[in-house]
Amino acid sequence: MRDTVVRGVGMTPFGRFEDTSLKDLSAQAINQAFDDAGVTFADVQAVYFGNVAAGVMYGQHSIRGETVTHYMGAGPIAVNNVENACASGGNAFHLGWSAVAGGQYDTVLVVGSEKLYSSDKQRSFQAFMGGMDVDHQDFGEGAGVSRSPFIDRYAKVAAYLMDDRGVTPEAFAEVASKAHFNGSLNPLAQRRTPRSAEEILAARHVLGPLTVLMCSPVGDGAAAAVITSAPAVRDSRDVSILASQLRSLPADAHGPSDSHEYSAAAAFEQAGLSPGDMDFAELHDATSPGEIVSWAESGLCPPGDEMAWAMDGHTRIDGRMPVNPSGGLVARGHPIGATGVAQVFEAVQQLRGKAGSRQVDGARRAFLQCGGGLIKGSTAVSSAHILGV
Structure with a gap:
């Protein structure tokens, strides 16, 4: 396998953009990534386009990526559409890395893009429902009507952490408070107001111990990355892809997010590194309990220390x-198809030392993990990547 690097990244603000099309959001992120990498469509041999909800939200099935590249004036480029629940962007990145590392292409474009917000909440919730095994949709009253059906799953994750690991609602609020503080330092974040743990506990109740400020908002956005084979002389922009893995839920699954365990273990093995070698992580936290359980299942946090x-x-x-x-x-x-690529954007900024007031001191290696979908209450698929400089 060839060494590969991320040469350029781009990302739109995340938020509610009802008057901005998926094509325009995607183009913004792609043009930024191209400018960052110093390339154009003429240099790109393939596109991997991650999206989940365009079919449900406005009827664009099948050729989502092609509609974007055609809109932007690209030539007869190979476009691969990737749909894999919330892991779609991470899956697209994995496929792009595989194609370059395996020698099929020298330069590819990875895009994650989503238009998920609607004033008609039922439409957004319908998109979420599609990420679950239709034979195992066991929800409480109001799921898919007044709340995302995934909230029911995360309430069970919270109960598991409370009963088995001794985690309290106050701990969920502390983790959410950390997220809101970090978001206040990120000019592209959808939520940019710092919140105390007390404010988060007092916010509108959703289900179980969860309040609305512990849960990811519904929104729109896009992110993009240019992957190339590593040059003999590295460019200062280059961030190495040390590992890229994708794993699905095994039939003998146990625990609330089992596919995370497998993707993380595979990524660390591929890179020849351990969780202790990482300087920071971007993990899937559709809710604060979801982040906490991911600490342990990715191997970063010893079970029981949550x-x-x-x-x-x-x-x-x-x-x-x-x-x-x-x-x-x-x-x-969490514009679901964009999330995995947004993690790459953040990691590249951090590893370049360009993250501003949220810069992690001495960041050299990053672990990224994004899960998606549900089968019998467990995460159906998980991508994991390790980037470094």
Whole structure:
């Protein structure tokens, strides 16, 4: 396999942009990535386009990526459409890396883009429902009507953490407070107001111990990355892709997010590194309990230490293992097809030392993990990447 690098990245603000099309959001991120990498469509041999909801939200099925590249004036380029629930962007990045590392292409473009917000909440919730095994949709009253059906799953994750690991609602609020603080430092984040743990606990109740400020908002956005084979002489922009893996839920799954365990273990093995070698992480935190369970399932946090990590600032930007300096899904936002590529954007900024007031000191290696979908209450698919300089 050839060495590969991320040469350029781009990202739009995340938020509610009802008057901006998927094509325009995508083009903004792509043009930024091209400018950053110093390339154009003429240099790109393939596109990997991650999107989940365009079919449900406005009827664009099948050729989502092609509609964007045609709109932008690209030539007869190979466009690959990738749909894999919330892991779609991470899956697209994995496929782009595979194609370059395997020698099929020298330069590819990876895009994650989503138009998910609608004043008709039922439409957004319908898009979420499509990410679940239709034979195992066991929800409580109001799921898919007044709240995302995934909230029911995360309420169970919260109960698991409380019953088995001794984590308290106050710990969930501390982790959410960290996310909102980090988001306030990120000019592209959907939520940019710092929130105290007390404010988060007092916010509107959703389900179980979850309040609205512990849950990721519904929104729109796009992110893009240019992947190339590593040059003999590195450019200062280049960030190495040390590992890229994708794993699905095994039939003998156990626990709330089992595919995370497999993708993380595969990525660390591929890179020849351990969780302790990472300087920071961007993890899937559709809710704050979701972030906490990901700490342990990715191997970063020893099982049983979750409560201590939550309460002692372990995962803050200046902590011993910073997690989600971008604000994560809870604050940066979660336009689901864009999330995995947004993690790449944040990691590249951090590893270049260009993250401004949210910069992790001495950042040299980053672990990224994004999960998606549900089968019998467990995460159906998980991507994991390790980037470094």
